[in-house]
Amino acid sequence: MTAWPVLRAASSGWTRRLVQTAVILVVLTASGAAALLGLTLLTSANEYFYSGFADQHGAELAVTVDAARVTPAQLAATRRLAGVTQAAGPYPEVTVTLATSGSAAGEQGRPTGSGRGSGKPHGRGAAGPPSAGGGMSVPGLTVVGRASRGGPMDDLTLNGGHFVTGPGQISLAIYQPIRVAPGSTVTVTSAPGRPKLTVVGFAGSAVRDEDAWVTPAQVAALRPKGAAPQEQMLYNFTQAGTVTQIHHDIAALKAALPAGAVVGTVSWLASSDQTGAEQSVNTAFVVAFAVIGLALAVLIVANVASGAVVAAYRRIGVLKSIGFTPAQVTAVYVTQIGVPALAGSLVGVALGNKWVIPTLNNGGGVFEAGRQYVPAWINVAVPLGMCALVAVAALLPALRAGRLSAVQAISAGQAPRQGRGYAAHRLAGVLALPRPVTIGLAAPFSRPARSAVTFAAITFGLIAVVLAVGIDSSLAKINAGATKGQGQVQIGPGGGAPGQGLTARQDRVISAALRAQPGTLHYVAESDLGFPGAEPVVRVPALGHVLVPVIAYQGDSAGLGWILLSGTWFHGPGQVVVTSGFLAQAHLSVGDSVTITVNGKAIRALITGQVSGGIQGPALATSRQTLGSAAAGLAVFEYDVTLRPGTSVRAYLSAVTRSLGPDYFVGTPGRGAPGYQLIDTSYIRLLTLMMAILAGLGVLNSVLMVTRERVHDLGVFKAIGMTPRQTVTMVTCWVVVPAIAAAVIGLPAGMILHNGVMQALARDINQGLPGTSELPGVFLDVYAAGELTLLALAGLVIAAAGALLPATWAALTRTTTALRAE
């Protein structure tokens, strides 16, 4: 088969059908980009962590030791322990409170990115960056002395500015909450003399143990008065791939060192989970949108292909009459569709790479930018896969074209079409609506195949919009719910060891300050129990060895606004509320009794309610009275304050901070639920817009094909006096019935998909924690009746937008040209 005639015939098709060529190009570009994004996130989220971790010689375990309890020789000996393959350190380490300028009048936050236990129930009080304020004070930051970014282990990335080169400088970790420009000054408020340091840059560690770096000599000056010197050791092991293996490795280290020498550990698994979570949280909905995009692409391409053939029957007849073989005719149409499809998918892959790489590199910035890339096999598979889909969609109509005889093709191109949709036209004719409207409403029934494509395109677009609105609403509810139960303002100790509560004096000072503030409506003292290594030790026999954080309130906590999923808040001693994870793991229900042991003392309580408050896993809230004497001496961790309506949060924070001074933490609860806050809603919006555009293009193409097929009828309408506006109205009304049908199908389908995607998200984020993988219905029931109506109208808008261009073309077509068309 000679290629040139085929190419020539195909290329003239591109130029004669410019709009359809452009539609194929845009559709394949958009769906190719979405497919690449989805496939990359689906298959490779953690591959980047592993490759980046290896590139940066990450440490599998970072251990903080009390330097006063261990000698250098003992530390050195741990390098030779069985199972240790590599070790680095010791690096001097200190825990500090950093404040930025304006922090007296601003809000304060808690560290978020460090993998170390913060002394809070997982997820509470460390749930995302603090809300915007004039300055910040962040306690509990781990600062390590490093002479350079490189080393035998744990190469640090550079994410802006430069690394510390001398005294008075600090490099902040990219994943901690302080965001200031290089050159800014931070104050170490926990250190004697409150030294100031200049922020010279941002860096990242693969293991995420450190929150900042200074020169080794600087560390001693930052140590709080009376605090023991600490050092960081880094280790790799022969076996450290699971939590069990890590625990075994930690146990071996503790056994090799004096008792109490190991004060903290951070494993690479937490960082891996964090990085993977940051990417995989986006996977569920990206994949959903990518599937919608692919379905739309197939639909549109098949429609374009069949339309190109049907519209060109006469041309096919002419080609055959001048000597084109059936195979050549088939090749013409496959090429006519395939070349713009290939071009579109290649552009889509390029755009997808540009789009997805920042996401891959957004693993907390702990890996060198540009090191993360889309695997080569995905870059090849996506365009090949898209072209294969296109080839399948285009092949059948192209084969049909090839099989037509020349005479058949020419006469088929000229024969008048059989009328269809008679009943619909009769029914529409009796409606008391303008005639162009009734003709337009009935027209889809005359072209059922084209109308089905229009309907499908609108349905997919509507599903995407419904999904996006639902995800947005669910995330808003979940993230808002995470801050419930913490009041509007939180006040606690400004420094000290993690998990250390208020002293009795601090307790009195805070209470007095709160009583004196006119904006205070209500406050509750909160004590948190049950975090590792701290007293008192809390156990729930029904949960075995699982640690159970307990929040004990002193005062009326019912108004704190926890989200009750079932039952009621506790109203007196001997009552508790628990999380879904608690009930699932303990195999209990609301109304059951449960035994809690505090420092070995058993306490029996009634479960009155099931709550959600941003806590993953099992947790329990109750009153101090329920704990009874077991709570004797239990320090208050923080005060949760509810403000009078109309009180400015910012002004209240300033006033309380001025009243208490810098030694206290005064701030608002962090926004967002762990994991869910990582979801990139800009992705959702961009993908939704893409799908809506694709759906609009699908409608445009379908309506364009019908207007081309019916151009003669349009000429007749215009010849007997239809004005341009009436023509636009009529053509636009062609899509109304498919849009209504699409709403009937698309709305419930979108809602079902929303449920599925949110549950998949919950499973990804909660990583199979029992009782947390199923999202409660309160977070899924997000579609109000009015919103559903608007969403249905969204389908109509998509449809009308897609129909407008062909409608305008129809109105502008010269009547004489249209009448000559057959």
Place this chain on the structure above:
Amino acid sequence: MTVRRSRVGARQDGLKRSATVGPVTRRRATGAVRQHGVTEVPHTELTRYARCSSSYGGYGAVVDSLVVITDVTKRYAADGRPALDGVSLGVAAGEAVAVMGPSGSGKSTLLNLIAGLDRPTSGTITVGGERIDSLSETGVARFRRRQVGMIFQFFNLLDDLTVADNVLLPAQLAGVPRGKARDAAGELLARLGIERYRNSYPGRLSGGERQRVAIARALVNSPAVLLADEPTGAVDTATGEEIGELLLDLNRSGQTLVLVTHSPDLAARYARRVIRLVDGRVAADTATDTAAMARP
């Protein structure tokens, strides 16, 4: 069969009669030659005929005609041969005019221009006192509803609509009240002998029946002028004669008719005046024997 007269024909009935008398008398006085059933007036007499084709004389006739075309040129390509080249003519109310000529002579272009389906490159066109060459697309569509009824060679009916709906459509587009439109359509279907097909679809009708439907559709808004482009071209001879008689009857009732045809017989039998176009110009503009015989 009687057909409702065109509005213009009804108003100008008295004027129309006097307009038809004059040319007959003058033509015979100049010794015109009869050729192909059409009495041709030598070209030197053409201008006088055109000027005197009504009792008004001179260009007064052109000005008072229902359709006035003045120095119209139509080019489809800037450097191409014009489809019409400086054509000036008038059609009086109640006239039946046949436009003839070889392929590419500009017949259909002339018809399209009168219908407002196309715009002249230069020159002016006035129909029923309304200048149409400068109207907007919307304006010209509204003009067509009111003033023009079009009949096409291949009928151009809408296959999705019944016969009745096809006929009603121009009235519905013009916003005629439903009841009034239905009455008008029903009357037309009855008068054209196709009422029994009102609920049928065009695809099931014969060519002659479809053309009757097309004629009914063209008449439903009582247009000032009926334009027919090869109305018998797609039907057999017998049916063509039926259609021709139908058009003749319409014209006898006062309907102004402009008819494009290849057939000299059709022109001779059903038109009273023949305009011959060659290469976009009026080569002849003559009364036919039919006109000579038919006029009192």
